[in-house]
Amino acid sequence: MVIKAGLIINPDAGKDIRRLVSSASYLSNFTKVELGKRVVMGLDAGGVDEVLIMHDNYGLGEDVFTTLSKRVSASLKLVETRGTGTALDTIVAAKKMKEDGVKAIVVVGGDGTLRAVFKGCGGDVPMVCVAAGTNNVTGAFYDATLVGYAAGLVATGKVLNDCLIKAKSLEVLLNGKSVDTAVIDVAVLKTPYIGARAIVDVDYLAYAVFSKGEPTDIGLASILGFLRPTSFESDLGYLVEFGEGGLKVRSVVMPGEFREVSIKSFRPVSIGEVVEIPQDRYTVALDGERELEVTKDDVVGVKLLRNGPLLINVCRVLRSVSVMGG
Amino acid sequence: MLPPEKLLDMYYKMVLIRAFEDKVHELFAQGKIPGFVHLYAGEEAVAVGVISNLKKGDYITSTHRGHGHCIAMGVDIKGMMAELFGRKTGTCKGKGGSMHIADFEVGMLGANGIVGAGGPLAVGAALALKYKGTDNVVVCFAGDGAQNQGAILESLNLAAIWKLPVIFVVEDNQYAISLRSLTPSKLQPRTSTARSVAERAVGFGIPSVTVDGQDVLAVYEAAKAAVERARRGEGPSLLDCKTYRYYGHFEGDPMVYRSVEEIEEWRKRDPILLFKQRLIRDGIATEELLEDIRRRAVKEVEDAVEFAERSPYPEPSEAYTDVFTDPYY
Known part of the structure; x- marks a missing residue:
């Protein structure tokens, strides 16, 4: 059985008006590409066979795809969207990923992006967000490599369900x-x-x-x-x-x-x-x-x-696979 | 929250720009307007949303697609139309044409035929304002293609290191002439590795935001925040407004680089249509009132055309006046 996981990078995350009225930082698209690459390498290390990557309007997912296609064991595949440049692209990509049987989705974005992913694939697919938005209530402030690795371990079924949190x-x-x-x-x-x-x-x-x-x-x-x-x-x-x-x-x-x-x-x-x-x-x-x-x-x-997103607790996943047990 | 009279004034300016541009499109096809013309129809929410935050003493610099900026800033449209017709009564005495309309009285420092050339003018004006100690600001309008010009990049750098009150407004109408500013694939040409011009500003330490350029109130809110921080002395910022032009890059452009379907798709989110629906829904105006406003705008444009057509051409003896500062010429 081919184990699949998804990667969705939101090019528009972390770019709104709060950059002008607060000390919110701006996360560049170049940085998001690097985060995406780390996620894929983490998923690969976690044992995922195929990574589905959203093909966004800015070509961030495509950059990850072209750079890593020959560097990781997992096969990479781009998922087309409607190319609207809005949250609809994320919703469509998440829906397609679910239909394609992904066992986990990693999101590079903020709370708004996670919400769009949830709207697209519902609350059954485990998901985790690499904090790249403004507020990041749902985002994980761990290195993207480890977030990808944790998601990979969840996708391959190497960890128990108590590593997942059912949100509201x-x-x-x-x-x-x-x-x-x-x-x-x-x-x-x-x-x-x-x-x-x-x-x-x-x-x-x-x-x-x-x-x-x-x-x-x-x-x-x-x-x-x-x-x-x-x-x-x-x-x-x-x-x-x-x-x-x-x-x-x-x-x-x-x-x-x-x-x-x-x-x-x-x-x-x-x-x-x-x-x-x-x-x-x-x-x-x-x-x-x-x-x-x-x-x-x-x-x-x-x-x-109670039917919110099924969130991956990164720390709990990684502790559970430590050599002596977490 | 904006008072109803302000909202209706913004609507009036948007429909006046549209009426002006639609009429110029028609007149150019009839061969009545000499020179090059670049129309702003479709991008009205950006000019109006930004300029509605300005006050007396503020300045703007514009582009080759500058009619919308002029109208939003309050340049008299009779003078503008006469300028397009090359008549003596034009804003610049008929010598500048569409791409060089300037009216210092209202703070309009000039449309500009050179892509990106408004940047240094904006920075210079902002340096003067800072030197004088006022809280006035300068808005630099430029397109997505202009962001790849050295002059704009140098302007961003100077504005940042001198902490000048400049708001760089990028009108990303999806095309740098005929080349898409953004494509989903590297296999197609792109105009910038930065992918989003908002990214560029960050490299200079300038805060930037991406805005829905079809929603005049979204543009207004973002511009308000940018203008307020500039007035407080917190330096420059950049607004990356996503918008669309309905006509070609220039009048006569066959537009082989885009489909009719694409244009129709954008027209579904027409900035005037969106604003109109909102004003009616919120009880600010009735359909009839907004139609009256539109008719008034159309009539004003017709009057401007009549004024231009009746106006004389400049005398040949004026060819060398208002051109050089050196009296020996």
Whole structure:
């Protein structure tokens, strides 16, 4: 049986407006190619027979493909997309990879990229993200070689399932109909348009539903992290209403940027529960990026689910294959 | 959040640019406009989104495709049209034509027939502003092809080391003349190894962002952040705006390098159409009001054509005036 794994490099990850309003760093495409190469070498070392690489518009995946084709044992194959230059390419690539039977997917990108991969292939294919975005709540801050190696070990079945974390997800409902999904947070903002997408001003926050938030996270998840730390493993999420009259939470909403966020109220949300957001002319942000514009007549609902991405715990995988046992 | 009157003014400027360019396309085909013409239709969200953040005392430098920048900056369109017709009443007395319109009164330092030549002008103007101690800024518009010109690279370097208030706006309309700025394969020619011009700025220590150049509010937000940091003295930045031109590189270009389907695909995300839908949806304007605004723009362009056609050509004796600074010439 041919063991396959996927590699998706997002050329647009880590390039948004937060470079102008915070100390967010810019990860060049050249660096992403090098990260991709390390991932492939790691997958190869982990025993993967074939690596499927997304053929992106910028040719980053193609660079990895042409450079390593004769240097690794695994065979490499490019996966074509629609070439839209949007998240749709990632979604299509992840879907094709799943259909082609990959046992793991490594993503070079941020939380937005991981969300797109999850939308494409669902929660059954183990995945891991090499942190290359802005906030990287789901990203692994390990060398890409080791991330690839861990994913390779998972793909070849050399490690146990306890090396995987089943994350939660947040289904977004518009007038009762499912329209999108997020992994970490769904925020509702008092801004009428999507604009430059990333959330840069917390004063516009009206509500947010979180599936996860740790004090070690950057971005909106930092708010929950410093309010009520919640892991992916926990069966609870949280609904937070922003505004004066309650707690103040010091959070890191962008790299280098501390903000005192006013919390009017908050409460836990159970798996399966649908939270309805009071109506107004809002923008809905998924995992930190404004994606949907809604009118006063629309009813926005958010449902917490257990069917999120199957995330690879890199440290746990690598410890489990240590010579004397982890 | 932007007030409704500001949003409607932005819409008006976008439709005025489109009406102007569509009319010039028509007039050029009729042989009424001499010289070369490069049209901006399709890229309106970039000029309007960026320039809507500027104030009195700010400057812009432009390109060979400069009509949109001129209109967004407030250059009188009667003078512009007369300039295209080579008439005495033109913005530059009919001697510059499409590629050399300049109007210092409104901060427009000039369209430019030389690709990338606006960079050094922008840096020079920004150095002057910094020297004077104002909080004014300079916007340097340039295309994706221009990013491979030495003048632009030198400008990025000087702006960075002198921490000048310049916003480099890259209008990546997908083509450097006929060569794609981006292709999914190395087997096809590309114009740059950097793949994204935003990458270039990083090499000079200049923060850069990639923006949806079809969404005027996305451009506005990113430009606002860039302009504010420049006004605070935090130095230059670069906006990489992904957009598309509907007409050829120049009028008369047979466009064999791209398909009709590709153009139609981009037209589905037409910047004016997207903005119009948003304004109606958000209750800022009705369909009727926006149609009135469009009609007003078309009428203004027709008036400009009439003005240009009635205007005289410059006298032969004027051939040597406003050309050289040395009186001996």
